[in-house]
Amino acid sequence: MTESIEKxxxxxxxxRAARKMAGxxxxxxxxxxxxxxxxxxxxxxxxxxxxxxxxxxxAEIFDVSSSWLIGEGVDKVDMHDNKIQLAARExxxxxxxxxxxxxxxxxxxxxxxxx
Amino acid sequence: xxxxxxxxxxxxxxxxxxxxxxVLAQKAMHKSIEIxxxxxxxxxxxxxxxxxxxxxxxxxxxxxxxMEGMYIKGEExxxxxxxxRPLSRRNFTCAHELGHHIFExxxxxDELQEGLDEFKTFSPDEFLxxxxxGFLLMPILAVRRAFVSRSWNLTSATPLQFFIIACSFGVGxxxxxxxxxxxxxxxxxxxxxxLLKSSPKAIRKGILGQDSTDPLIIADLQWSLSILDxxxxxxxxxxxxxxxxxxxxxxxxxxPLGRLxxxxxxxxxxxxxxxxxxxxxxRISRYQFAGLSKFRxxxxxxxx
Numbered sequence: 001m002t003e004s005i006e007k008x009x010x011x012x013x014x015x016r017a018a019r020k021m022a023g024x025x026x027x028x029x030x031x032x033x034x035x036x037x038x039x040x041x042x043x044x045x046x047x048x049x050x051x052x053x054x055x056x057x058x059a060e061i062f063d064v065s066s067s068w069l070i071g072e073g074v075d076k077v078d079m080h081d082n083k084i085q086l087a088a089r090e091x092x093x094x095x096x097x098x099x100x101x102x103x104x105x106x107x108x109x110x111x112x113x114x115x
Numbered sequence: 116x117x118x119x120x121x122x123x124x125x126x127x128x129x130x131x132x133x134x135x136x137x138v139l140a141q142k143a144m145h146k147s148i149e150i151x152x153x154x155x156x157x158x159x160x161x162x163x164x165x166x167x168x169x170x171x172x173x174x175x176x177x178x179x180x181x182m183e184g185m186y187i188k189g190e191e192x193x194x195x196x197x198x199x200r201p202l203s204r205r206n207f208t209c210a211h212e213l214g215h216h217i218f219e220x221x222x223x224x225d226e227l228q229e230g231l232d233e234f235k236t237f238s239p240d241e242f243l244x245x246x247x248x249g250f251l252l253m254p255i256l257a258v259r260r261a262f263v264s265r266s267w268n269l270t271s272a273t274p275l276q277f278f279i280i281a282c283s284f285g286v287g288x289x290x291x292x293x294x295x296x297x298x299x300x301x302x303x304x305x306x307x308x309x310l311l312k313s314s315p316k317a318i319r320k321g322i323l324g325q326d327s328t329d330p331l332i333i334a335d336l337q338w339s340l341s342i343l344d345x346x347x348x349x350x351x352x353x354x355x356x357x358x359x360x361x362x363x364x365x366x367x368x369x370x371p372l373g374r375l376x377x378x379x380x381x382x383x384x385x386x387x388x389x390x391x392x393x394x395x396x397x398r399i400s401r402y403q404f405a406g407l408s409k410f411r412x413x414x415x416x417x418x419x
Contacts, residue, residue, distance in 0.1 A: 023177070023406010027416040063174065063407055085188040085222060087215035089241055098180045102195075105178060110191050 005046075010071035011055075012046035018062035018069060018108060019044070033057055064108040076103035132237055139243045140298065146217060147250035159256040160339050161284045164209045165408050167251075168194065173216050175209060175408035184208035188221030198403045201330060202346060203287040210251050214244025249294040253284050258295060264337045269301060274313035275321065282333045285344070288315045322352065322372055335373070336393055343395050344412075347402045351376040356388040363399055382414040 019029055019040075026040040033040075033054070042048040050058075059066040067073055077084060079099075084106065094102065148158065154170045156162050168175050174191060177198040184205075185195045194212040196205045215221065220240050261280045262269050274288075281291040289311060296307040319331045333352040334343050345351055351364060352373045359365070363384035364376040376386075378399045387394035400411040 021176075021178075021406065023401075023404055023410050024413070025416060028410075028413060031416075063176075087186040087188070087212065087220045087222070087240070087244075089238070090182045090185075094180070094182060098182065101178070101180055102185075105176070105195070106187070109187070109193060110189075 007071055008049070009046045011050060011069065012044050014069050014071060014108075015050070015058055016044040017104070018058065018064045021064075021105060021108065022062040024061075029058075029061065032061055063110075065110045068108045074107055076100065077106045079103065135239060136242060139239060140246050143214070143243055143247035144250045147247055147254065150217060150251065151254065158254045159260045161257060161261075162252065163340065163342060163344070164206050164213065164252065164285070168209065168213060168408070171213070171216070173213060177205070177405050177408065177411070179403065179405040184212045186212040186215035186221065188216075188219075192216050198405045201287070202344065202349075203281070203285060203290070206285040207248055207252065207287070207290055210248035211244050213251070214247035215240070217247065218243060220244070246298060249290075249298050252286055253291065253294050253299075255299050255301070257284070258291075258299060258301065261337075264339075265335070270306065274310055274318055277310055278315065278318045279333045279335060283335075283338060283340075288318070322370065323350070323375070324370070333372070334395065336388075336391070338393075338395060341395055343397045344400070345378045345397065346400045346404065347378050347380060349378045349399075351378065351397065353386060354388050354391075354393055356390045357386050357393075358389065359384050359386045359397070364397055380415060381412060383412055 019026070024032075026044070027037045030037040030040050039048065043050055043054075055066050055069050058064075059069050062069075065073070150167070150171075151158055151162070154167060156167065165175055172192075174193040176193060176195050178195050179198050180195070181199055182197050183200065184197060187193045187195065194209060194216070196208055196212070198205075200208070218240070258280070261283055262272065262276075265276070265279075267276050277292060278288050281288045284291060286294075292302070292307050292310050295301045296304060302310075316326070316328075320326050322331065322333075327350065330345070330349045331352060332343065332345055332349060334354075336354050343351070350367070352370065352375050355369065355373050357374050357376070359376065361382070361384045363380055363382045364378050364386070366374060367377045368375040378397075381399050381401050381404075384397050384399070385394065386397050398412040401415070404411050
């Protein structure tokens, strides 16, 4: 896989993940950005290039950082990163798979992950 | 974490836990009044906690993670709530996590782990925000008004009446009773213990005439908010003349206490009584909706 194809695939998968984490369907997103649903589907499949403006728009709608959407930053944050400040009474009790999902959410957020 | 813990450390040996609890409860009450007043929420009415979070610019995100909730401090403060918990529990947890924001709590994971070792049995910060959540959602004036407006006597009110009032505050039956007993001291321990012998499940059975594991929300004629939040699959018991303008919720049955509706699909629907001024907006979210709070009531479209 060339670097650009790999990058496109990361962007596609992060857009899909961010949409799901926002609780939106493809058609809801399509309506919000003013395109037809197949366009969103193509973007998420990595078959269509995404402009910088579209990335900014997706980041705004999904409430994630633009840089995370374009594949910068880590997939999951390091829990012991001192930049992350939490009030979390149950952290110790989380199952490994739940902790994994939490770390992904944190990585995507403007607060928790990259800006 | 924090100022409270620092203060507790300083006072170790001087302050007993009951005394400290009293001090923290006072602090929680004053702060809840200050926040309600500052953001234009009357002290004698229930609130929608998510509306308050919006006003405070605290983002709320529901996640399908098996926990209660979490507060993430930062430039864009965020509350994570588990979508796997009942709605009433999510409301209370949201108020609890908002308390962490208001009191500026937030520690690194390493500090949290140290804190856990130090305060295995009692965490002042957790007590503070839990009490804050109770006062914020159920101020004494609002609780008193809820009983008075229905002409119900506090000391002789039935489990069903407490259940209806818990619904009006968007909290659980036990949460209301415990708050009124231990924090507001409006009812005695013996009354609380007697009320707690009736489970929400048994109360639901008494209303519906059959067992049901589905959530039941009752909004009577004294319902004082303009909105009611529920999720797909919930039963809603509304006044007997209530009509819905769309099939987002549909009539299931006429019951002695009112008209039973079922929430069918996500969306916003106006429900009104043609014979009175009673009208509310019912907001339905997907069952166990995971996503941003602001999208929770969007209508579903055919997709994928």
